[in-house]
Amino acid sequence: MYASFMRNPNPTTLLCVHPGMRDTLTGVDPTSTPGVAQREDVSARTAENVARIGELAQVLWADNRFSLLVVLQGMDTAGKDGVIRHVFAGIDPQGCRVTSFKRPSVEELSHDYLWRVHAACPPRGSVGVFNRSHYEDVGVVRVHKRISREICEARYRQINEFERHLVENGTRVVKFFLHISKAEQKERLLTRIRDPLKGWKMEEADLAERRRWRAYMKVYSEAIEHCSTNAAPWYVIPADKKWYRDFAVSAIVRGVLEGMKLRVPVKRLDRTRLERALQGR
């Protein structure tokens, strides 16, 4: 049984955060590859998943009943941009919109924190990918103690209610935490600093957040544990190995789309009506 499981690992089951789970980050080794022994076992399947996601997104568009919202969170260099490039590249841009939530603008700050998030939600028929999200509003702001524990707990509830509202109104919500180790981040930051295309825009502040690594893990695991619901589950993806990260995310997204029972609508032409319209009625 274990052997067949190894041949057909299901990241949806393996990596999902179920209500009541604890140590959702500290308990997961970022270098691990749950359910997969080696890269060669899944590389073809990752490519297949990505292609299938592109096809399913077309059906999602034609079906026009549902939308899909994918939330990506993770420390700096965790691979959010990489996942967008590798997993969602196969989708027709008309049916896929990526929103990067940066430091809020003055206008955004003068609204409640879910305002800009709701505005960016995908319309029916399309896929929305959030590069960072409202989880920063219970993440980075919590690490920097800009909101109290009470406000943070109210936000968990508000977020759960908001996401349930989306789901109940036709948007499927899937959330990924790309979980890298502090050591892996160091390697990636070094690579970035040395990259002439990326090094110039780095600031000392980008490195400062590393010192708060444990605080970030604590805050994010708490948010994940409070906000992984049946309606809108969190998945913690071990992300030190990029190939595993892309395999896992693509398999889960494919599974979600397949589970939506999408169908291309069949339009029956009402000939009588069309003929009347042609006759100028």
Added chain:
Amino acid sequence: MYASFMRNPNPTTLLCVHPGMRDTLTGVDPTSTPGVAQREDVSARTAENVARIGELAQVLWADNRFSLLVVLQGMDTAGKDGVIRHVFAGIDPQGCRVTSFKRPSVEELSHDYLWRVHAACPPRGSVGVFNRSHYEDVGVVRVHKRISREICEARYRQINEFERHLVENGTRVVKFFLHISKAEQKERLLTRIRDPLKGWKMEEADLAERRRWRAYMKVYSEAIEHCSTNAAPWYVIPADKKWYRDFAVSAIVRGVLEGMKLRVPVKRLDRTRLERALQGR
């Protein structure tokens, strides 16, 4: 005691829909003027309320911690535009934005029903007035049976949660149902039809909804009863008499703004910091 109450009627107490109340529309006579014997008793106070609302909106702007959302609902000709003209006219346009929710656009329809509503919510420091609102999504669509009872009840909950979210994040929410009688509407429609500036845009469809009067009363009283919360109360305003309508709405809005304990912030300059900045540090 009753005499002093008559001299100082408090529409906030008299007209608020408390949780558990029933017959919130059928139980209210649209021609009545609760707490007020005659027009002359309040006309000066209405003018005073309107002026005070204009002043308080300036403090709301300077304070910049809260915002105020006023929702106006009512049958056609109930006086939503009239209230906007008479009660909110004193506010600096910079601090007040009116949003009329018409039939949703194709883009809006491709989102959940709260999407366009959230996007139109007032930023901190300002007043937002909704001429119709998300209550159409449990109102007209319910009368026309475009959503089931189950979906409608889910929406009541979603709306309560959404409004609580707004309130918890600094937006005060007040909702008014301008309650006119069917007979009064007939008079107003006749006036409108004969008005050269308004008659031309009327359609037979505008009159058709009159036939569904009882269904509308049923559906709106149900929505009001499910969605009048301590966080975001509904007020049913007898609105056949325009002077009473404007008095009641202005008194309630004034009361809400006064209850927010607004203050103009005092900025203390940090001289040392400013000097350092000037010295190029």
